[in-house]
Amino acid sequence: MIINRIFISHRSFHHSKYSGYTQLLNHLKGKVLPNNPEMISYTLRRLISNIVFKKYPLYDTQSIEKEWQLFLELRKNNSDTIVHYLNGERDIRYVIKYYRKSERVKFVTTFHKPPSILSEVIKNNKYLKYLDGVIAIGTNQANYINDQLKIKHIEMVPLGVDTNYFQPSQNHILHNKDKKSILCVGQHLRDFDVFNSVVNVIKAKKMDIEINVVILPSYIKFLKNKDVLNIFSGISDDSLKSLYQRSTCLFIPFKDAQTSCTAMLEGLSCGTPIITSKVGDIPDYLDDNCSIMIERNNKDDFIDAIISVMDDTFNQKMRKAAREKSLSFDWKVISERVKRFHERVLS
Numbered sequence: 401m402i403i404n405r406i407f408i409s410h411r412s413f414h415h416s417k418y419s420g421y422t423q424l425l426n427h428l429k430g431k432v433l434p435n436n437p438e439m440i441s442y443t444l445r446r447l448i449s450n451i452v453f454k455k456y457p458l459y460d461t462q463s464i465e466k467e468w469q470l471f472l473e474l475r476k477n478n479s480d481t482i483v484h485y486l487n488g489e490r491d492i493r494y495v496i497k498y499y500r501k502s503e504r505v506k507f508v509t510t511f512h513k514p515p516s517i518l519s520e521v522i523k524n525n526k527y528l529k530y531l532d533g534v535i536a537i538g539t540n541q542a543n544y545i546n547d548q549l550k551i552k553h554i555e556m557v558p559l560g561v562d563t564n565y566f567q568p569s570q571n572h573i574l575h576n577k578d579k580k581s582i583l584c585v586g587q588h589l590r591d592f593d594v595f596n597s598v599v600n601v602i603k604a605k606k607m608d609i610e611i612n613v614v615i616l617p618s619y620i621k622f623l624k625n626k627d628v629l630n631i632f633s634g635i636s637d638d639s640l641k642s643l644y645q646r647s648t649c650l651f652i653p654f655k656d657a658q659t660s661c662t663a664m665l666e667g668l669s670c671g672t673p674i675i676t677s678k679v680g681d682i683p684d685y686l687d688d689n690c691s692i693m694i695e696r697n698n699k700d701d702f703i704d705a706i707i708s709v710m711d712d713t714f715n716q717k718m719r720k721a722a723r724e725k726s727l728s729f730d731w732k733v734i735s736e737r738v739k740r741f742h743e744r745v746l747s
Contacts, residue, residue: 403742404481405430406473408466408491416637418565419662421486421510427735430484433469440468457522458490470495474505482742485509488534489518492527500530506745508533508553514589514657514680515544525549533745535738538659538681553745558685559660560734563726565637566669568719569645580710581610583647583672585640585663587619591655591677596624597699598651598706603628609710612643614663644670649709652676653694653702660685669726673718675705685729689721 407430411422425432445461452459470483474495481504485492488509496507509531511518518541522528525548533553536542542556582602584595602609603625612630613623620631632639644650650667657680664674664685674686678693686693692705709715727733 402480403746404477404479405742406470406481406483407432408470408483408485409433410462410487410490415662416640418562418637419666421512421559423560423562423731424486424735424738427731428739430482431473433473434462434466435469438465439472440465452493453524456493456524456527457488459493460490463491463493466491467493467495471498474499477505479504480746481505482746483507484738484742487512488528488531489513489521492531496527496530506532508535508742508745510535510537510557511541511545512537512559512659513541514538514659515541516656518544518548533741535741536659538684540657540681541659553741555737555741556684557734557737557741558729559662559665560731561662561665561669561726561729563669563730566641566644566666566726568671568723569642579610580608580648581612581646582649582651582706583612583614583643583667584651585614585643585667586652586661587615587622589654589656589658591653591696592622593655594653594677594697594699594702595651598653598702599625599628601703602706609648609706612647614640614643640666641670644672647672648715649673649675649706651702651706654679654682655696656680658682665726665729668722668729671719671723673709673715673722675702675709687721687725690718690725691722 407425409422409432411420445464448464449461488511499505529549531551534545534551535555535557536545537559539556542554546554599611611628614632617633623629644667650672652664654677659681667674674691676682676693677696679696694701694705
C-alpha cells in the first residue's frame with residue numbers, strides 16, 4: 401500500500417543524536433515538517449501564541465509554523481495521506497479541524513507522557529477527538545487514552561532504540577577485578593529520594609561501588625552526597641554509550657507511573673542490567689531475566705537488588721538477557737509496526 405506520509409516533528413534538546421522518537425524517521429519515508437526557512441515571522445507567531453489556549457494540548461510559536469507548513473502541504477496534496485504528529489502532547493490544533501471530514505487525509509499521533517501528566521498538560525480534548533488514530537507507548541497509557549478519546553484506532557506500539565549504535569562493547573564481560581559501578585541517567589519523574597537513600601547506604605557501609613550520574617545541570621540540586629558521585633552533564637553520545645557499557649547496572653527509580661524511558665532502553669541495548677521501580681508501563685519493557693523491578697518506595701529492596709547484581713555470574717546472565725530483550729525494540733521492528741498501523745487507519 402502506497403502512503404503519502406507527513407510527520408510533524410519535535411525533538412527534545414537533551415536527547416543524543418541516536419535517541420528519541422525522531423529515530424522513527426530514519427526508517428519510514430515521508431515529508432518532515434517544519435522545514436527551513438521559517439515562513440511566518442517570529443513576532444507574528446509570538447502574538448498568535450499569546451492569545452490561544454495552551455492546553456488543547458500545548459501550542460506555541462513552533463506549533464504555528466508547523467501548522468502553516470502543514471496546511472500548505474495538504475493544499476497541494478491529492479493522494480491518500482497520513483499526518484503523524486510525533487508528539488501528541490503538542491501542536492495539534494486548527495489544521496486537523498479543517499480537514500476532519502477528509503476521506504484522503506487521516507491524522508494520527510503518538511503520546512509519550514503517563515496518564516497523570518497527560519491529565520495536567522491537556523485540559524481539553526476538543527481537538528484531539530478529531531484524530532483518526534493514536535499510538536500509545538504503554539498499556540496503561542493506551543487504556544487511559546481510550547477512555548478519554550474513544551477513538552477507533554488505538555494501538556500500543558513501544559518506544560524503540562537504536563540497537564546498532566547502543567550495543568555491548570566487544571570486551572563487555574565484567575570480572576571481580578573490575579570496578580563495580582552504578583549508573584543513573586536522566587531526571588524526568590526520577591525518584592531522587594530513593595536514589596539519595598541508596599547512595600546514603602552505599603556511603604555509610606563504605607561499599608566499593610562507583611556511582612555515576614548523567615543529569616541536566618538544573619537537576620543537580622536534587623542530588624545529595626555529591627562527594628561520592630561522579631556527575632556528568634552535556635557529555636558526548638560516545639561517552640554516554642561507554643558509561644552504559646561499563647556499568648554493572650543501570651539504576652533508575654521512578655516516582656510516578658512512567659510510560660517508558662529512553663535511558664532504560666539504551667541501557668538494555670548495551671547489555672546493562674536494569675534496577676528500577678515497578679510502576680506504570682515499565683513492565684511492558686522489562687522482565688525478570690534482564691531487570692529487577694521493585695515496588696515503589698521500597699528502599700531496602702533496592703539496596704538488596706543492587707548487591708545481588710554485583711555477583712559476576714548473575715550479572716553476566718542478566719547482561720545477555722538484556723541485550724536479547726532490547727532487540728525486540730529495535731527501531732526497524734518498531735517502524736514496521738507503525739507502518740502497519742498507518743495502513744489500517746487509511747484502509
